[in-house]
Amino acid sequence: xxxxxxxxxxxxxxxxxxxxxxxxxxxxxxxxxxxxxxxxxxxxxxxxxxxxxxxxxxxxxxxxxxxxxxxxxxxxxxxxxxxxxxxxxxxxxxxxxxxxxxxxxxxxxxxxxxxxxxxxxxxxxxxxxxxxxxxxxxxxxxxxxxxxxxxxxxxxxxxxxxxxxxxxxxxxxxxxxxxxxxxxxxxxxxxx
Numbered sequence: 560x561x562x563x564x565x566x567x568x569x570x571x572x573x574x575x576x577x578x579x580x581x582x583x584x585x586x587x588x589x590x591x592x593x594x595x596x597x598x599x600x601x602x603x604x605x606x607x608x609x610x611x612x613x614x615x616x617x618x619x620x621x622x623x624x625x626x627x628x629x630x631x632x633x634x635x636x637x638x639x640x641x642x643x644x645x646x647x648x649x650x651x652x653x654x655x656x657x658x659x660x661x662x663x664x665x666x667x668x669x670x671x672x673x674x675x676x677x678x679x680x681x682x683x684x685x686x687x688x689x690x691x692x693x694x695x696x697x698x699x700x701x702x703x704x705x706x707x708x709x710x711x712x713x714x715x716x717x718x719x720x721x722x723x724x725x726x727x728x729x730x731x732x733x734x735x736x737x738x739x740x741x742x743x744x745x746x747x748x749x750x751x
Contacts, residue, residue, distance in 0.1 A: 593729030604648035610720035625695035637735035684713030
């Protein structure tokens with residue numbers, strides 16, 4: 560009888576061992592894997608176009624690099640590329656995109672987290688007959704980058720559309736959010 564129970568426990572032990580191996584292979588030694596951020600940023604842009612379709616006619620839009628929320632006057636390679644990806648969707652939908660890759664004074668109310676357009680940007684919008692501005696901020700966490708993209712009416716700073724998304728902070732994205740001359744952030748994994 561004992562040999563029967565030992566024989567029955569053997570498959571259970573094998574199943575448990577296989578489960579542990581499968582779960583261990585899902586863990587990447589505490590490292591977060593990169594994802595293709597293009598479909599995510601394109602999806603955000605499509606949602607913004609849908610949100611603003613009744614309030615925005617096809618025309619000119621200014622595209623600004625996305626800023627680091629902790630320093631609204633700074634961007635990064637990530638801030639520039641994610642803005643370009645969102646702008647490309649607006650462009651494919653018939654909007655004329657005017658690029659403003661240098662941050663300059665896009666916002667006022669620094670540190671308050673508000674998307675108030677600066678006088679210089681309002682003047683630029685008027686000069687190019689742009690009805691709105693695509694802007695964004697991002698925050699870098701230990702395992703993710705949190706992004707907010709907004710479409711703001713140039714004349715009165717009213718938000719016409721807004722979309723939030725999160726990207727896992729894998730090795731490629733770590734490189735993109737790091738400022739030139741700055742060491743990439745090092746994070747200690749808690750194993751979760």
